[in-house]
Amino acid sequence: MGDIRTFGVVGSGIIGAGWAARALAAGLDVLAYDPESGAEHRLRKKIDQIWPVLERTGLFPDASRDRLTFCDSLEEVAVGSQFIQESAPERIDLKVKLHSQIDAAASKDTIIASSTSGLLPTEFQAQCVHPGRVIVGHPFNPVYLLPLVEVLGGERTSAESLDAAVAFYQRIGMYPLRVRSEVPGFLSDRLQEALWREILHLVNDDVATPAELDAAIAYGPGLRWALWGACQIFHLAAQPGGMGQFLKHFDPALFPWTKLEPPQITEALAQKMHEGCETLAGDLSIDEMEQVRDDALIGIIESLQKRNLGAGKVFNDHQHRIRTAKEAKR
Numbered sequence: 001m002g003d004i005r006t007f008g009v010v011g012s013g014i015i016g017a018g019w020a021a022r023a024l025a026a027g028l029d030v031l032a033y034d035p036e037s038g039a040e041h042r043l044r045k046k047i048d049q050i051w052p053v054l055e056r057t058g059l060f061p062d063a064s065r066d067r068l069t070f071c072d073s074l075e076e077v078a079v080g081s082q083f084i085q086e087s088a089p090e091r092i093d094l095k096v097k098l099h100s101q102i103d104a105a106a107s108k109d110t111i112i113a114s115s116t117s118g119l120l121p122t123e124f125q126a127q128c129v130h131p132g133r134v135i136v137g138h139p140f141n142p143v144y145l146l147p148l149v150e151v152l153g154g155e156r157t158s159a160e161s162l163d164a165a166v167a168f169y170q171r172i173g174m175y176p177l178r179v180r181s182e183v184p185g186f187l188s189d190r191l192q193e194a195l196w197r198e199i200l201h202l203v204n205d206d207v208a209t210p211a212e213l214d215a216a217i218a219y220g221p222g223l224r225w226a227l228w229g230a231c232q233i234f235h236l237a238a239q240p241g242g243m244g245q246f247l248k249h250f251d252p253a254l255f256p257w258t259k260l261e262p263p264q265i266t267e268a269l270a271q272k273m274h275e276g277c278e279t280l281a282g283d284l285s286i287d288e289m290e291q292v293r294d295d296a297l298i299g300i301i302e303s304l305q306k307r308n309l310g311a312g313k314v315f316n317d318h319q320h321r322i323r324t325a326k327e328a329k330r
């Protein structure tokens with residue numbers, strides 16, 4: 001695996017644009033491809049919107065929006081990049097085809113990563129001549145701020161490719177989490193899915209509105225989750241015995257509170273969910289909500305940085321790398 005100078009973006013929607021912004025901020029050249037009409041304009045506009053956020057969280061010395069090139073073909077991106085991140089719609093047929101096209105055009109040392117939310121890399125390898133470099137790198141929205149990326153390989157992925165991908169993601173300021181088994185939904189989305197099903201049940205059963213359920217997270221457990229995950233938080237919740245004591249008090253078999261089978265998404269449920277979220281948004285447009293979200297996330301991250309905790313440590317380490325790179329340039 002050689003030096004990665006050019007990052008390829010295949011599919012420049014919400015996630016692809018986030019990857020492009022993160023890579024540009026890390027001082028890389030970016031080649032992007034998206035067949036939808038107007039995609040280049042939307043991508044450049046999105047990056048202009050995001051750039052002030054990146055200036056706040058740290059830019060490598062050579063970072064520039066001018067280093068983005070929008071390509072006319074997938075092959076152009078594949079030939080010119082040393083690391084390609086596929087972020088096309090979540091359809092297995094489309095992703096298998098895209099992987100075989102990228103694999104056919106890219107140098108055999110180029111890593112091909114998919115942003116898939118839960119499909120498996122072994123399936124993406126099916127029609128590849130060089131499957132050893134095919135991995136999943138599952139990010140979280142907004143990709144340019146949230147450090148987590150779940151990294152896993154398929155049956156034919158080489159250990160060398162996984163190591164190279166982990167090192168690359170660290171270099172661009174992320175927290176790569178190696179997922180050791182190839183399981184659908186990986187780790188984080190399985191946890192989110194469990195919560196999401198419960199939310200839909202509570203709305204469907206008219207127990208609570210989307211606003212009440214968001215409050216139940218944002219003012220309590222959500223704040224704690226920014227520091228540690230559920231296990232560490234529950235360990236602190238039962239003292240002096242910690243987790244051992246907690247499991248005796250809160251054995252889920254004694255409190256069968258949840259029902260994890262999903263409810264049917266009826267018209268009525270979809271409407272309740274949508275109207276509930278529109279009420280929450282109030283007068284804010286999507287752009288304005290994204291700005292509020294990014295600003296609040298930076299506030300939380302800065303507070304974690306002061307304590308060198310959780311995601312704050314990832315940002316501290318990355319900003320240290322940026323300072324070192326700037327000093328080396330002087």
Ligand SMILES: NC(=O)c1ccc[n+]([C@@H]2O[C@H](COP(=O)([O-])OP(=O)(O)OC[C@H]3O[C@@H](n4cnc5c(N)ncnc54)[C@H](O)[C@@H]3O)[C@@H](O)[C@H]2O)c1
Nearest residue numbers: 011012013014015034036087088089090115116117139141
């Ligand atoms: N939205 C999220 O929160 C999120 C989070 C993590 C991972 N993901 C995953 O990231 C991927 C992209 O999701 P998104 O939310 O950005 O979707 P999106 O719909 O915003 O973007 C997908 C983009 O792919 C483009 N596209 C369609 N056909 C293509 C082709 N043949 N070649 C290249 N590009 C093509 C579309 O024009 C569109 O711009 C999906 O696999 C999704 O599961 C999404």
